[in-house]
Amino acid sequence: AQSVTQPDIHITVSEGASLELRCNYSYGATPYLFWYVQSPGQGLQLLLKYFSGDTLVQGIKGFEAEFKRSQSSFNLRKPSVHWSDAAEYFCAMDGGTSYGKLTFGQGTILTVHP
Amino acid sequence: DAGVTQSPTHLIKTRGQQVTLRCSPKSGHDTVSWYQQALGQGPQFIFQYYEEEERQRGNFPDRFSGHQFPNYSSELNVNALLLGDSALYLCASSPGQGFGGEYFGAGTRLSVL
Numbered sequence: 001a002q003s004v005t006q007p008d009i010h011i012t013v014s015e016g017a018s019l020e021l022r023c024n025y026s027y028g029a030t031p032y033l034f035w036y037v038q039s040p041g042q043g044l045q046l047l048l049k050y051f052s053g054d055t056l057v058q059g060i061k062g063f064e065a066e067f068k069r070s071q072s073s074f075n076l077r078k079p080s081v082h083w084s085d086a087a088e089y090f091c092a093m094d095g096g097t098s099y100g101k102l103t104f105g106q107g108t109i110l111t112v113h114p
Numbered sequence: 115d116a117g118v119t120q121s122p123t124h125l126i127k128t129r130g131q132q133v134t135l136r137c138s139p140k141s142g143h144d145t146v147s148w149y150q151q152a153l154g155q156g157p158q159f160i161f162q163y164y165e166e167e168e169r170q171r172g173n174f175p176d177r178f179s180g181h182q183f184p185n186y187s188s189e190l191n192v193n194a195l196l197l198g199d200s201a202l203y204l205c206a207s208s209p210g211q212g213f214g215g216e217y218f219g220a221g222t223r224l225s226v227l
Binding site: 043 | 157221
């Protein structure tokens with residue numbers, strides 16, 4: 001069975017500091033991988049996606065993620081966090097043959113201190 | 115372009131009742147997927163509709179059913195509501211057999227009392 005694990009439930013960083021959110025997946029092949037952001041009471045916004053090719057993926061709002069097959073990971077990074085980045089972040093995967101059936105991690109809540 | 119729209123935004127029901135949630139996909143999209151997001155959890159896939167048929171289904175009981183109309187809009191129906199059905203219900207739309215998670219609606223918050 002496929003699964004996504006986000007080991008950190010809650011992360012706190014200072015504004016201007018760098019950020020890395022961890023994501024590990026379990027799947028028998030290389031999946032499609034995604035990161036989403038969700039503000040309180042809102043739907044999901046897609047930050048970036050990895051299907052194939054270059055393992056470093058650039059997204060919106062200055063985010064990037066790196067796919068590492070050997071570690072089954074797809075960590076999200078941002079060099080300098082802004083207060084407006086405070087939200088909940090979800091990593092998700094699609095097995096590639098399931099027509100867009102996404103499996104999500106449990107999410108990481110990001111708090112940004114001024 | 116209005117994007118993915120869901121209605122209503124909030125809903126309060128009592129145990130045992132039935133509820134219908136609605137989703138209008140983004141213009142040009144013909145596939146609709148539904149997700150349940152319980153408080154503090156990631157979304158869980160309920161089912162997906164394409165060409166008015168349920169194409170695939172997640173691990174949800176038969177109390178959860180859906181429908182897709184010729185204009186590609188979709189409904190999610192939940193019968194015999196349980197307290198545990200309280201959640202944010204999200205709809206995502208996509209074109210055909212492409213990636214299904216590009217566009218999500220803002221969701222319907224269902225509270226079961």
